[in-house]
Amino acid sequence: MNVCAATASDASVDPLAPLLKALRANAPERDRLGGHAAEEKALIRAEGLLLDAVPKKHGGHGRSWSELLGTVRRIATVDSSLAHVLAFHHLQVATVLIYGDDEQQSRWLGATVCEQGWWGNAMNPLDRRLEAHAEADGFVLDGTKSFCSGTSGSRYMTLSAVPAGDNGPMLLGIVATQQPGIRVLDDWDPIGQRQTDSNSVAFDRVALPARDVIRASDATPTAFQTLRACIGQLVLVNLYLGIAIGARQEAHDYAHGGTARPWVTSGVAHATDDPYTLNRFGELHVQIAAGTALADRAAHALDAAFAQGHALDARERAEVSVAVAEAKVVTHRAGLYASQELFEVVGARGTRAALGFDRFWRNVRTHTLHDPLDYKLNLLGRWSLKGEAPTPSLYN
């Protein structure tokens, strides 16, 4: 319940603590540099985290979404870029579980376990430039896909492609990243989330055999399959929340550090006794608590729904979608609020570039633009006022 105390007091016995410490140590510097964080991704891999979403029957850790996303959230407190890369790795594993048949699951997830390989993706649903040309046994891929998070340094990638000459839905497939004809570009230079490797990927006559197509372009998704969008949204929720918690942690540590001074007219001896600072922390605490309660509730709902597999019905799916949307609105705001508010606590001296405290805001500001808050409220309004279930889509 005491979110802030958690990091500190559990550190001694917390298996994640060394990783968090290492990522936090050079996060400001890596934020400045941007680009690929090969060493830090190696640390995450060494921790065994890449197996967390893989079911036990395929040799993985078979963790629940509540557990997985809890870890993602904690990593996001110190580095929301790498938390994103890890979470999107899990999302691609989930994609194999959701769309792949038994053979595909066994083959690709088995490889994931043996090789401890990273998953990337070329799934941007708004980019229709990648085309799949039918060939003897499957397809040949040609074109480019943007925002391919995590593809640099990955071994496998999921992708979506438009059947050549078609205007309808895309097919989904899997390829090995090192396969001939695949080229990861270096065009990701944003103001935040600078190490998510969300580069474009160019495909030049890349083979996609039929056995690696996990969803045909004309397939009708089951309610269970549309959970993928809920997982993607819940990843964002936990990134926003982690950023908020991380910003609060920096404010906390700075306020207790030697540099903090009470305001000249405050009449108190220590910055941490200022009545306004206390209430700003109280407000941070409340927003994080509300976000945490909703994020946790949504994760439990997702766990229950995911466990049902293809038996899941539309109503239950809708309730997961609504729970995720509730959490998304609250954590979107909590992330922006905390990362801006951090500075009210640290004050003018906290604006030195070397501290890099602005990265929290730049990270959450970048990531909260994934899809508009207004339409999330609209979705919730339709549910609340009209009883309309959210239309399953790539964002809900």
Add this chain to the structure above:
Amino acid sequence: MNVCAATASDASVDPLAPLLKALRANAPERDRLGGHAAEEKALIRAEGLLLDAVPKKHGGHGRSWSELLGTVRRIATVDSSLAHVLAFHHLQVATVLIYGDDEQQSRWLGATVCEQGWWGNAMNPLDRRLEAHAEADGFVLDGTKSFCSGTSGSRYMTLSAVPAGDNGPMLLGIVATQQPGIRVLDDWDPIGQRQTDSNSVAFDRVALPARDVIRASDATPTAFQTLRACIGQLVLVNLYLGIAIGARQEAHDYAHGGTARPWVTSGVAHATDDPYTLNRFGELHVQIAAGTALADRAAHALDAAFAQGHALDARERAEVSVAVAEAKVVTHRAGLYASQELFEVVGARGTRAALGFDRFWRNVRTHTLHDPLDYKLNLLGRWSLKGEAPTPSLYN
């Protein structure tokens, strides 16, 4: 999860539905009249709800706080005055459980079950005018106590009294309301929560035998005993939340009713399709969802802590107190927000006095003044920034 749909769809099988319907039907009229709601209190009693907090071993229903407060919350959606009276009845039962010895519990709670009697209270901790004069076998009470919610029409009451000639803490005792010398005044005329019967009570040489003193004035409370304040605060949380949900329900029903019209320049055919109205509902939904998640979480924490009895330690008690405070801040705001926002949806035609829609705001505005929001944030700030546990008090 779908808060709004709950009332409607479960109504057919919901044992509470007839009571809710009856209370809602004349709530606006009773709000105008104020005073004592004898008939409606009889309905609640007939429903058996007075036994909910009494343990099974004493013949009661032995419900958890999560269950009890869930019912209080639902009643508050239609009538937050009577929800308050019922919740404070439970709080006095809890007071007997917390402070009473086995014999006292058995005697008073046994009577509660046999007689299905209401509990009132004269416990206002800020009013020190009621004095206890030591006599042969106990005390004689003289003086007056204000804000004695639920005392009109009650059979028993808890009370706190200052030992005559003392400046320290009060003793706690129990009396039968009909006992000679007790007079319930008629001085409760507020702007909201008008039927909580929070009148003053005058005591004129009222006997309090030693066996009915449940806490001596010099007793040091255990961590468990200080949970009483947490229960009191969590009652408020559920009242605020119930009011928010009720306001949303009225807005919902009015928007679907025949009177609602879309705004002249909205370009939509039905008021329920206005994009701004939809997002206002989305916002209502989010605030209620956050309040619900935190209120439920705090209730579960309370249940776990209460079950430990006197084994509860200070740290666990602190975590309950913090969870309740988090929920209190969010529901305080949600209640005020929803009861004001209700009108943005119903529009100018919704301001007819006969509809009585302003009672939601008057109720929650009155009740949210119980203790200041600023000091709740201060408590949370001390916890979050300095790791200070809330000092157990009459408000935390």
Add this chain to the structure above:
Amino acid sequence: MNVCAATASDASVDPLAPLLKALRANAPERDRLGGHAAEEKALIRAEGLLLDAVPKKHGGHGRSWSELLGTVRRIATVDSSLAHVLAFHHLQVATVLIYGDDEQQSRWLGATVCEQGWWGNAMNPLDRRLEAHAEADGFVLDGTKSFCSGTSGSRYMTLSAVPAGDNGPMLLGIVATQQPGIRVLDDWDPIGQRQTDSNSVAFDRVALPARDVIRASDATPTAFQTLRACIGQLVLVNLYLGIAIGARQEAHDYAHGGTARPWVTSGVAHATDDPYTLNRFGELHVQIAAGTALADRAAHALDAAFAQGHALDARERAEVSVAVAEAKVVTHRAGLYASQELFEVVGARGTRAALGFDRFWRNVRTHTLHDPLDYKLNLLGRWSLKGEAPTPSLYN
């Protein structure tokens, strides 16, 4: 600049002070009673305020809108119902100036000065039930009109009526309220603004001779004539602002009164030294200051535009409309904020019905529903993003 100090320090030399004092004294009681405030309207009339909007050439005081609305605002600090009735009196005088020809102005405004008579109105543009049947010399009126503010106790009234058998715009006319066939109903019973006399008026074969038609139904309004809606909106702005200032004044006076006590854990000796209370007052002050600056600026813009008469062009009219809309959004919020916030300062003891502090919120909540805030923001968004001038209408 010091809004709060103004009332107090200038009281000795302030000609309006006795009226404000009288209205404030029984405002809570009159709020409870509702209905017609004949005595208080007589006080306003005795003050000569009914002549303020009448040009000097007709024998009036010829005050500017800045002056007129400043007085309205001050009256609204103690009684927003009567401030409304006075402001709407001015609005009808303006209607005669805007639409009437020289003879009509001279005749009706001359009468206004001689008789010091109140103007009411039956102008509700959304109510098309009043029909005008063409007769030999003008029209005969039949039907009913709702929300006829100020008509009870008035001598004259403006009205709008649909030409019988027509679907288009209404004609505007003037009648004497005592004319045979006019009956003011008693159906105004709202939650706030309870003494604005916004009753319905029934017309039973009421003569409207041609010489009292001030606008034909097929007339195309000039930019100057569309200023009437701007005046109406600016009246609302000043009512909202006056309510905010009045709520702040009550909070101020109560905090300095004998009943206010500091919170038990505040550590200060006087309620007025609580750091959170001080900042709540700071926030009230800021919102009122912003509202005042914008309301004053809009009034100056209106004065300049009104002085141009029919020479006013569409661009200048648009700028007045935008300035009024800016002020409306800010004062709408300031009014709701201050009237709710008042209670955070006065605390639980301030909820006694006898104090009647809830009337500020009920008044502003009722009145802010006149037309939706969302569409005011939409109008400003169109101006700011797209450069679109507000379409002159009954609300802009």
Add this chain to the structure above:
Amino acid sequence: MNVCAATASDASVDPLAPLLKALRANAPERDRLGGHAAEEKALIRAEGLLLDAVPKKHGGHGRSWSELLGTVRRIATVDSSLAHVLAFHHLQVATVLIYGDDEQQSRWLGATVCEQGWWGNAMNPLDRRLEAHAEADGFVLDGTKSFCSGTSGSRYMTLSAVPAGDNGPMLLGIVATQQPGIRVLDDWDPIGQRQTDSNSVAFDRVALPARDVIRASDATPTAFQTLRACIGQLVLVNLYLGIAIGARQEAHDYAHGGTARPWVTSGVAHATDDPYTLNRFGELHVQIAAGTALADRAAHALDAAFAQGHALDARERAEVSVAVAEAKVVTHRAGLYASQELFEVVGARGTRAALGFDRFWRNVRTHTLHDPLDYKLNLLGRWSLKGEAPTPSLYN
């Protein structure tokens, strides 16, 4: 009144337009580089703006604060660092006018006009490391001063120094920046306002003759002299406001550019027709309008007070200080709001680092930490609730 239209429509005849265009063109690149903007400062100088605050009798332009700060505000819409440097130049000219005697004014302001030289400052009141050792004819300065905005590339600088061995107030003096012993360091590397040259300055046995001391350390300031803090605060107000307007302008231009796309479920053809985007612009507009009205009002109050010179009394000074504080609270929030909100309009595609849109937020976030918002509200609360005039200080 139409803030947004101003920049566009007046560009053809606006003498400032070429400068604004030049600064906007490379602002993102210069933000990345940080450091000294020699070329751009030369453009500002070439525009003659350095003479604006110098009275006509000394050969300057003698502009009012309203005019001066209006220009600062406009420059801040495209480059708040250089706007700051220019405004602080004016502030030092004002310092000479406020503290200097006739001879000092004539000599230093005459030089300013002849040489068109920039003023810097070493006035940080919280840094007491610079000491003044009394010598035959004046003082010798030794030590270091931090946050010396605008000193790089300046010809003259004001400074404050502690009399050696003293604990009291500082003396104020003027030196030529090129004087032997003065060394401007290169230690300014913040997250925002990166080109304000707020480096430290080291003084090694620098002569300060008595004739260049403009205030002795034991002088008691007049009310007029304490206006300097009001000017400094009003500079911040106009910087915050300019940043808000600039962020709005970028959002506006981007929304009309070729890249903007409506959201997939919006149902509108152009991004600029989205109802939520329109209302977000409406909200931006309102906040900017409120900030503008208050900033303008405060500037007029300052002009009137400044014109009174040493005749200014404490009450009038207090009213200026309050007007500035009101504007500061509103523009502080408007700046943060607009610079964050900009991204809700431009969307995910607007986060490319090359666009540099995050600089608005980094600039305003850095600068709004100058002194705490909470204590500005506290000041306004004391004024509003207790009638206490703000204590003149370095921040009020």
